[in-house]
Amino acid sequence: MDYDVIIIGAGPGGIFSAYELIKKKPGLKICVFEEGKKLEDRRCPIDGDKVRSCIFCKPCSIMNGFGGAGAFSDGKYNITNDFGGNLYEYIGRTQATDLMYYVDDINVSHGGEGTKMYSTAGSSFKKLCIQNKLTLLDASVRHLGTDINYHVLENLYAELSPNVEFRFLTPVEKIEKITDGYRVHYSGARSGTADAPRCIVSVGRSGSKWMEQVCDELDIPTRSNRVDLGVRVELPAVIFSHITDELYESKIVYRTEKFEDNVRTFCMNPNGIVVNENTNGIVTVNGHSFEDPAKKTENTNFALLVSKHFSLPFKYSNAYGESIARLSNMLGGGVLVQRFGDLERGRRSTEKRIEECTVRPTLEATPGDLSLVLPKRILDGVIEMIHALDKIAPGTANDDTLLYGVEVKFYNMEVEIDSNLETRHKGLYVIGDCSGVTHSLSHASASGVFVARKIAEAI
Numbered sequence: 440m441d442y443d444v445i446i447i448g449a450g451p452g453g454i455f456s457a458y459e460l461i462k463k464k465p466g467l468k469i470c471v472f473e474e475g476k477k478l479e480d481r482r483c484p485i486d487g488d489k490v491r492s493c494i495f496c497k498p499c500s501i502m503n504g505f506g507g508a509g510a511f512s513d514g515k516y517n518i519t520n521d522f523g524g525n526l527y528e529y530i531g532r533t534q535a536t537d538l539m540y541y542v543d544d545i546n547v548s549h550g551g552e553g554t555k556m557y558s559t560a561g562s563s564f565k566k567l568c569i570q571n572k573l574t575l576l577d578a579s580v581r582h583l584g585t586d587i588n589y590h591v592l593e594n595l596y597a598e599l600s601p602n603v604e605f606r607f608l609t610p611v612e613k614i615e616k617i618t619d620g621y622r623v624h625y626s627g628a629r630s631g632t633a634d635a636p637r638c639i640v641s642v643g644r645s646g647s648k649w650m651e652q653v654c655d656e657l658d659i660p661t662r663s664n665r666v667d668l669g670v671r672v673e674l675p676a677v678i679f680s681h682i683t684d685e686l687y688e689s690k691i692v693y694r695t696e697k698f699e700d701n702v703r704t705f706c707m708n709p710n711g712i713v714v715n716e717n718t719n720g721i722v723t724v725n726g727h728s729f730e731d732p733a734k735k736t737e738n739t740n741f742a743l744l745v746s747k748h749f750s751l752p753f754k755y756s757n758a759y760g761e762s763i764a765r766l767s768n769m770l771g772g773g774v775l776v777q778r779f780g781d782l783e784r785g786r787r788s789t790e791k792r793i794e795e796c797t798v799r800p801t802l803e804a805t806p807g808d809l810s811l812v813l814p815k816r817i818l819d820g821v822i823e824m825i826h827a828l829d830k831i832a833p834g835t836a837n838d839d840t841l842l843y844g845v846e847v848k849f850y851n852m853e854v855e856i857d858s859n860l861e862t863r864h865k866g867l868y869v870i871g872d873c874s875g876v877t878h879s880l881s882h883a884s885a886s887g888v889f890v891a892r893k894i895a896e897a898i
């Protein structure tokens with residue numbers, strides 16, 4: 440055996456597996472294979488000047504590399520079992536919450552000191568939401584901000600790299616089951632194989648297609664049936680400031696009157712920016728915000744999402760989401776932007792209307808018509824939700840509120856794993872977002888710590 444443990448993917452799941460393994464069992468021989476680059480080499484070429492939109496780099500510096508998909512994220516670590524994944528179904532609510540707090544302690548001690556922890560506990564907004572047919576989900580959230588999040592990752596890498604071998608730009612192509620362990624076949628500048636008795640797979644959302652292939656080859660059952668679709672809303676920060684100042688990130692759910700669908704807010708970025716996101720070559724929209732006051736904008740953005748669950752025989756929920764995103768890319772060459780007033784009046788936004796708009800867009804997107812892209816049921820849900828939010832944050836339904844589309848939240852298929860997060864093959868663990876069990880930084884990181892402890896106990 441070349442190593443004691445092989446980890447595939449250096450996102451939060453992989454990083455926290457490695458971190459906990461070296462804490463619990465110093466001296467273990469651990470190798471992390473990562474398709475993307477080192478943190479300091481990760482650079483998205485979009486500069487808003489020479490390169491204005493995605494040029495589909497491979498690997499994509501936003502999604503791949505040390506830190507995973509979360510490296511340039513807003514660094515919001517939500518500590519809750521109410522959203523962000525269903526890790527608690529495997530390991531229990533108390534343990535899941537404890538592990539998320541443990542991860543928070545590590546982040547704080549690695550550069551996150553001084554950042555704020557927000558909480559919905561005792562918030563008066565709960566009552567206000569209920570009075571307006573909205574539900575505020577319970578959570579504590581540590582907001583690191585994009586800049587501090589990066590700094591924490593730098594510190595974690597500095598601590599891990601003397602004890603853990605990192606192989607960047609080295610995608611694993613295949614996992615082969617061998618006697619007493621696993622052989623990974625990797626490519627990159629040098630191709631080859633490496634063997635270990637235990638293998639942790641943590642390839643995130645960007646590795647979802649590859650994960651499907653691994654499950655097929657190793658006969659690991661999977662299921663997939665969900666995709667979330669919607670828009671990103673951008674409005675003057677003052678409209679939401681009474682909520683964001685107290686809670687920073689609020690997850691608010693609304694049940695639509697027309698279809699009884701749940702629409703929810705997601706990824707709130709006070710004084711932030713709207714950004715492009717590239718998933719498998721399709722450009723969708725997301726948001727960031729910064730702790731650094733110099734980088735703050737006058738706008739707040741958040742997503743409004745509707746979950747679409749499919750029933751059999753249809754199994755390709757992500758392909759459905761991709762097709763819708765592709766439609767917006769076809770019409771706008773990328774992301775579309777529309778004023779809420781234009782959407783309600785049934786007309787497209789134009790360059791002129793966006794120019795005259797009182798809300799200055801923070802992302803250069805193509806003015807267009809989102810009703811040509813999003814299914815009616817989803818769009819109706821979004822419109823109803825905007826009016827519901829207007830009751831707790833007057834101004835949300837202003838004509839000049841900007842809607843960017845489409846925002847898609849893809850879910851990995853759920854891989855069959857047991858309460859140790861182990862597949863039917865002993866020693867092969869699947870964690871983080873690629874397991875379909877987690878969808879967030881805190882849950883993915885907690886799953887890494889959990890598996891590392893299980894392995895350490897077993898050795």
Ligand SMILES: Cc1cc2nc3c(=O)[nH]c(=O)nc-3n(C[C@H](O)[C@H](O)[C@H](O)COP(=O)(O)OP(=O)(O)OC[C@H]3O[C@@H](n4cnc5c(N)ncnc54)[C@H](O)[C@@H]3O)c2cc1C
Nearest residue numbers: 448450452474503504507508509512611643646871872880
């Ligand atoms: C722009 C953006 C903002 C976000 N903001 C937040 C936020 O504020 N809060 C929050 O909770 N969540 C956020 N998320 C989601 C969060 O980043 C993910 O839930 C989290 O990163 C999942 O961690 P992971 O380790 O499971 O996977 P990832 O972070 O996706 O890491 C997987 C790693 O595996 C590598 N990989 C893939 N395939 C292979 C292969 N075959 N061989 C080797 N390596 C491979 C990838 O390159 C990647 O680096 C955001 C996501 C994005 C894209």
